Amino acid sequence: SGVLVGDAAAAVELPFQLIVAVHPEQIMGAGVHETFGTSFPVRFDYLDTLDGGNLSVHCHPRPGYMSDVFGWPYPQHETYYLMVGGEEHKVFLGLRGDADVAEFHRLAQQAREEAVPLEIERFVQVFPAAAHQLFCVPAGTPHGSGAGNVVLEISATPYLYSLRFYDWLRRGADDTQRPVHVEHAFENLNTERTGAAVGVELKQAPRTLRAGDGWREELLGSLPEMFFEVRRIVLSDDVAVEDDTLGRFHVLNVVEGAGVEVAPVDAPHHVLAFAETLLVPAAVGPYRLNRLGDQPVRVVKALVR
Template identity: 35%
Template structure:
């Protein structure tokens, strides 16, 4: 999966990957206490927050802790009918009985890739952009394809009509902004 930043304001960004040197057991304990409504989970103690700008791309291979922040709208690109997202924390949202909404800590714990920490995330998942074409008509950039993903995304920037060869393959086009 990957996300593209569509709109954000103020301090919007993306939570992605675990911080270096966190205590796994303490994080799980804190998640369980938050699920019981005893504390508010301190996300930024455990998870990296990357500030973002419009059109940034973030890769999210399975098992990577992730979430968009408040004031951030994303386009999620995914073809994962066999991969599930397990919610670990729901930002103090409550159901009608006044308790936190049900989440999936036990399932999530089994799937977290604990080695996806700050340095790994920066090196592998944040804005990996490769220029494919830079001409008078348009700029085309490959915006990352992690070895664990199978959907490649390209970002086109142009102020005019452009034509592209699709090699008779399947292509999904999303207009994510105008300038």
């Protein structure tokens, strides 16, 4: 990512990571900098399977494996926020309560070696991909987005380590089966993320944290092992919602409605439109969100706890 510095007539684009390295406490906050150094720890991106197929069912390395095998100091916890979906669409998440892990392993190896289709739903749970639902995906949890979705992925920054159990026998440009990582995946599979608990712990109901006339802030997803949490601010009226970084950065994304004006107390205001993402540096401190348009607006916010 790049950052434009200067005015419209003479802007220079600088690498975002360079700015973080030079000003880590102003960007991330002292506490986050102490934990993560100059590695900005949260990323937002989109997974688009509209007019496509299911993504691979995979997991990400658990903390010890991530550091020992891949040399990364923190794990790739994720969340899925459904921008576009539907009750008829799917999200794969967590093991079934009756999953036989040894049989799952055997059939995943068979799919890799003999190109035999794997009935993944025998082992991995499926949830309706309802729009505006958040799913928590801690490292080690089997997961994947089904066809027909647009997912806002709010994740820890590492992105290279998707350990695939199964990729639907897809073939690459060289007409060979695309690589999967069965042994890595099963080394990291969290067999405790199983059964009915998955639908409670990883598909959490929104909890109101604070509210006023015409607005509320909800907690959508938070787990003890995940260092960040995801919230949502709902603006249903023309009111200014006061917020404050309190020394830790916020990342915002408009997930419904025309957008918001982000108005720091002592800095230029910024218009954030639908589906755009904005970093509010830790040094900003107090700021306001003002709704644009006359329809409800929802803004997702991620922060390091």
